[in-house]
Amino acid sequence: MTLLADLLSTVFDRRYRRDGPRVKDGRPLCDLSLALVGSAGETSGLALAEEILARFADLDDAGKLAFFRDIAGMNIDPEAVRTTLEDYERNPTKAGYRAFMEAAEPPRQELIRRLNRVPGATGALVRMRAELLRLTGADPELQALDLDFRHLFASWFNRGFLVLRPISWESPAQVLDKIIAYEAVHAIDSWDDLRRRLQPSDRRCFAFFHPAMPDEPLIFVEVALVKGTPGSVQALLAEDREAMPASQADTAVFYSISNCQAGLANISFGNSLIKQVAADLAADLPGLKTFVTLSPIPGLTKWLTAQGQNWQDATADQMKALAAHYLLNAKVQNGAPFDPVARFHLGNGAIVHAVHADADVSDKGRAQSGGAMVNYLYDLPKVAQNHETFATTQKVIASADVKTLAGSVTLTPSKNTEER
Known part of the structure; x- marks a missing residue:
């Protein structure tokens, strides 16, 4: 899995190199966004995208809201949508369908795609959507903009692009740091606590990664290999418990599953993660007969x-x-x-x-x-x-x-x- 992840990361690592430092463009972000959507040259487009992402990262909340409202205005033309749809209904040709698709897609979707051409932009766009969700409120135009992000992310982060990696005590420190930070169900209090969840022979952890964000887990699940169905999370996580050989376990317990990226809210990974981990564990450990969670009841x-x-x-x-x-x-x-x-x-x-x-x-x-x-x-x-x-x-x-x-x-x- 690591080799596959490295190969995919190489594919996704687009090596755009500029000559010299970034030349700042003083135009307003709205103008830069319109220019990016209308640009034909790859190099000029990459420079514009890089400038927009860099400038956005430095904005305060008011500036970010203004930027979101500006690009939310890059909307569809309802009259063009109606006209092209009527034309296609009368004469369903390939050209007519293309005209309808172009009219039905707001220019801001193409803006997001072009922003994503910059190396490292996928993670920046995930963080951008996290800010959008934080600031949106009940604004219908911004909610529509969020639907565009969700539409694109659902394709970019579909299961075919995700890489399942085991997380162990030998995983890179930067990844382990993030597991501690992102644990959302049962807080990890220390490195010793993390070690107890990763290192013993009867403990497992798995995470989905995307090749464009190779050091950022998207979602992870912690697994305890036990005998029988457990009824206490404190017993599973006890400091003084005795580990047992994984081969003796008959039950795999998914006791914590955490989404890591606020900007990927409502992009579902958990379904695929649990089923894939269960299938892999069943193949590796034939003695496992039962797959259960030990889940909170938060409501x-x-x-x-x-x-x-x-x-x-x-x-x-x-x-x-x-x-x-x-x-x-x-x-x-x-x-x-x-x-x-x-x-x-x-x-x-x-x-x-x-x-x-x-x-x-x-x-x-x-x-x-x-x-x-x-x-x-x-x-x-x-x-x-x-x-x-x-x-x-x-x-x-x-x-x-x-x-x-x-x-x-x-x-x-x-x-x-x-x-x-």
């Missing part, structure tokens, strides 16, 4: 509070039942599960397998779910079927034990359950 206490439930005084058994009821019955207005982690794993084809009380006794775990956690089971032969069922019906597939727990609780979901 639980919020939802229970909205229902008027005094979850703070619940016993362990009551908390398990409340969590099961929530996972199976709490919905947003479109019928999908209220819990975002549930939507993710069920959408990937997993099922709700088991619920545990006192499974995350950290302050964060207590605050978001009263300490409860859930195992989502990835039954590899049934993942595709489960995915289709959930996608078409929004039905939550769960084990008999979880259904029994959920059935022991009677609550009426709040009419004010928010849309997600």
